[in-house]
Amino acid sequence: MALDDALADDRTTLRELTAATLAQTHWVGCGAAARAISLARLGAHSPHETRTRLALIEAGLPEPLLQQAVFLGSRLVAVLDMYWPDHGVFAECDGMVKYTDPWRGRSPADALREEKRRQDDLLDLDLRGVRITPDDVRLRLHEKVERLRSLFDRGPTSPPRYRTELFNDGLRITPRAAAG
Structure with missing residues (x-):
């Protein structure tokens, strides 16, 4: 949700988030950060939109x-x-x-x-x-x-x-x- 929020306000981009994660591959928790970034999307404008999108995808919808x-x-x-x-x-x-x-x-x-x-x-x-x-x-x-x-x-x-x-x-x- 925090990543979607930052993307929606143009405080960062997926490219910047990915680059930051790749630069820190030796850090503990980097894998979890990479997974969160893989789920983030530009266009989710609220926690409810993020939760809903992720729940629908988890349920097998495109x-x-x-x-x-x-x-x-x-x-x-x-x-x-x-x-x-x-x-x-x-x-x-x-x-x-x-x-x-x-x-x-x-x-x-x-x-x-x-x-x-x-x-x-x-x-x-x-x-x-x-x-x-x-x-x-x-x-x-x-x-x-x-x-x-x-x-x-x-x-x-x-x-x-x-x-x-x-x-x-x-x-x-x-x-x-x-x-x-």
């Missing part, structure tokens, strides 16, 4: 693309936490902070209404997805994995009418920590 912007023409429809382009499937890591402490001057009701509109826009583009809460990862992961597998098995419903690309180079728009 590695998703992270922070994929979905565009319809020039309009940004959404930025997906996780996306499997071969299947037209996404997963959203749905914590409570967007409702309990919404940003951009929105009320919790506004945030919920925007989230519902966004979901409808994604469904209208024939994207299919699953919302995963922290409780789901702890208590019901098997159900979410089976739901995702079911969506993967269906394949894309039609050629995409949208395009996707990595949003903001995978970085957070507003870093959580100041660069060192």
